[in-house]
Amino acid sequence: MLLVSFFSLAQVTPKSEIDTLLRKALVFHKTNQDSGLYYADIAYSKSRALNDVPLIARSIIYKNTYLITKKQYDEAERLFDYNLKHLDSLSEVLKGDTFYNLGSIYYLKENYDLALESYFSAIIHYNQGGIDKGLQKAYLQIGVIYSKLDRPDLADYFYDKSMASGADNHASEENNIQPATHDEHEKLLLSEKLLSGIDDKHNSRLAAIIYYNMAQSYVALNDYNNIIKYHLESIKIKERINYASNKDRSYACIGEAYYHLGKDDQAIFYLKKALDNSPKRAFKLETNQLLAKAYEMAGDYKSAFRISNAINHVKDSLNLIEEKERIAKITAQFETEKQAKEILLLEKENQHKELLISKKQKNIWKWSLFALIATLASIFLGQKLMRSIQRLKTAEYEKEQIAKKVEEIAVILNNKSKVYLDQLKYIKSDGNYLEFVTDDKTIIDRNKLKDILNTLPPNFVRVHRSYVINKNFIDALNSKSLFLKPNIEIPVSRTYKANIA
CATH class of the missing domain: 1.25.40.10 (Tetratricopeptide repeat domain)
Structure with missing residues (x-):
């Protein structure tokens, strides 16, 4: 009876299946747009069958991300009509993502007045929901539009807002x-x-x-x-x-x-x-x-x-429209937060999730023991067990997402370039300049090691007067040097050798 009840309750729920499909769609965001659209489209169809409004709206946002990259703007705009008609049923993040993606459609169609209106609507909802990453990207896109409209004063203002919020600067590579x-x-x-x-x-x-x-x-x-x-x-x-x-x-x-x-x-x-x-x-x-x-x-x-x-x-x-006074009023509402504060908050939340996982694991063993002893109550206990397992999976997934957010944190350089911390292998000092080295590129910035080291998480340590390395990439070491993957030799001085421990 216990085994029958256990396996009957272990079936995947429709909502969790849709979540899995959307995660698969996200995996293909930078590699295969067709595959991403395929999984997002299946998730959209299944969510429509469930008639779950927030889930439908979320699936539309994922699907439209790929439709926009494939330049199917009219189809994406048509799908967003559903989100706009059901705004009252959506969370602030879904509202913000809806208006942000609408702004992207108008921007790509060079309808800049509607694009600005949509991005500002997205900012209002991101601000109400405390969605920092959404605020960062919306500020940045507004700056890009004003740059195109030859308004450097407003463009610089919104670039600074984006930078102050810890956003990546996606301005052109030339800049x-x-x-x-x-x-x-x-x-x-x-x-x-x-x-x-x-x-x-x-x-x-x-x-x-x-x-x-x-x-x-x-x-x-x-x-x-x-x-x-x-x-x-x-x-x-x-x-x-x-x-x-x-x-x-x-x-x-x-x-x-x-x-x-x-x-x-x-x-x-x-x-x-x-x-x-x-x-x-x-x-x-x-x-x-x-x-x-x-x-x-x-x-x-x-x-x-x-x-x-x-x-x-x-x-x-x-037929471009400028709205200086209205935009000046809106921009006065927003507050900026430092990137270091975001990292600390994410790490604190991650510790909370680890504690929750530990508690749920203990509950699983407790309910499993009771289920074995009390066979007459196996169905009840089996349900309790499955709910604990589901909560454990949810906590583990949230922990994984938080870890990914920490990895996505980027250090913003003085020249407004951005370097992802999970890709940064080492920093080399050369006079008044620093070289930030990843597998794909080397970025040169006018800066000092002691200043940049204060903004980095604990896995970045100084091993030499001229080098700071990411401990996550250490492959081997000896008495005078260490090796980063793949086979990058970094000198180690006696003064800083203890930092590697």
Whole structure:
């Protein structure tokens, strides 16, 4: 009787099956979009069959994540109608995620006024629910939109809000490695230093980005020949390695430089190349305005008139709206929190979950013993046992999710780059600069070891005057050095050797 009752109660519930499907969908987020959409779609169908509103809304958010990446915006927007009609039944995080993803749809469709409205709605719900990670990404997206709308004052404000909340800075890679100074000559010197550390400049994406930034510094200096030179260097590398980021802007800058040099044929050629390489309407408007001037300078008034008509059409289609006063009121409501506080709170919650797991394990043994002795009450005790097991699984899953959140915490550098702590192998000091090394990349930042060490969790220790390592990657050690996976040798000084224990 005990065995029969045990196995009959051990069947997977429909809700837990849907949770499993959504976790599978999440696993494929960065590797296989089709597989992710497949599992999310099954979860959506099963949740509709259960008629569970929060579960349906959650499945829609997962499914739409993949529909958006596959550019199926209309289908995703249609599905979100369900969430909007049932907002009163959703948690704050589901409300926030719904508006955030709607904002992403409008952003990708370049409908920036609706995108801003959606992101601000997401922030209101994330703020009410205390969802820091949601606040971080929403602030960041608003900053990106204002950057595109040529409002650097508002863009910088929201980037700072995102950084203060511990968010990753997903601004363009060109900005991530831009030297942190406003003096263009100093930027150029620092860029040259960065270039000197690259072995194969002809096939390096980092070199292409640095050349792009150097050209932009020469734009500020009105040095048109060097603008042309360094943008062409950047384009050559990007074409060689099939990296398209900002190629359209490079072509436009080259065309504008030739325009200022009075070389109308070259200006027209590169401005047309810029238009061919960009789908962005606002960019096309700006470039077409310059192209019309270049045709006029060349004496081709017919083409200039044709381009002017195209400009008027693009202006009508853009219809961008600025809402300074309303946004100023909304932004005054929000508070920022430090990343260190988030780590401490997560670790404290993790300890609580470990204690809960220990208690539930003891309960499992207790109820198992009672079930064996009291066979007449086996069904009742079996139900009690299964509820304990389910609570244990829930606690273990929550502990796992909290651990993942801790791993996702990133250190934000002075140059606004972000490094995930679970990927960071070691930090090397070189004068006033630090090198942050992972398997995939090395990021250079102006900083000091003693300052950055105060922001890191306990698994990061100093082993040398110039090195801080992640103990999670230690593979072997001897009296003078240690080895990080895979076979990276780090010197160990006598002063700091005790930190490895």
